[in-house]
Amino acid sequence: MTKRAACHSASIPRRSPGKSSGHAPHSRPSPLGKRPDSDPLYDLTLWTKLDFAINGDGTIEGISVFRSSGNAEFDAAALAAVLQGEPYPEPPAQVLSGDGRLHLRWSLHRDHSQCGSWNAEPFILPDPREPAQQRDPGQAPSP
Numbered sequence: 001m002t003k004r005a006a007c008h009s010a011s012i013p014r015r016s017p018g019k020s021s022g023h024a025p026h027s028r029p030s031p032l033g034k035r036p037d038s039d040p041l042y043d044l045t046l047w048t049k050l051d052f053a054i055n056g057d058g059t060i061e062g063i064s065v066f067r068s069s070g071n072a073e074f075d076a077a078a079l080a081a082v083l084q085g086e087p088y089p090e091p092p093a094q095v096l097s098g099d100g101r102l103h104l105r106w107s108l109h110r111d112h113s114q115c116g117s118w119n120a121e122p123f124i125l126p127d128p129r130e131p132a133q134q135r136d137p138g139q140a141p142s143p
Helices: 071-084
Strands: 048-055 062-066 103-108 122-123
Touching: 048 071, 062 071, 071 103
Parallel strands: none
Antiparallel strands: 048 062, 048 103, 103 122
């Protein structure tokens, strides 16, 4: 899947230990301002997983935090980064759910893995227009 969202790290400050510049070489300065080295956003173990769908026109539908990083500011920056990527390319037909959307969970990390497409987990939901399989009330549920 091609990803046009700016990595969440673009809106979260980067700093190497011992550096006082507020941003790493070759990165753009943080829009969040100067923060001390002890700021929780510099914790490279932070990661969050978002749950959302992409409509056929590339817009986001129903985005939410599926797994919080424990840092609300980091989670909010991850949500904003995904929304800033709109519109996304039209999803391929073979990964669309019954509702015509691409559903996925995407992990966004503060460390070197950041927000690559390898952290995206697409999944297909059943077609909501098809009736659910009925089972005989006397029949035991299948495993």
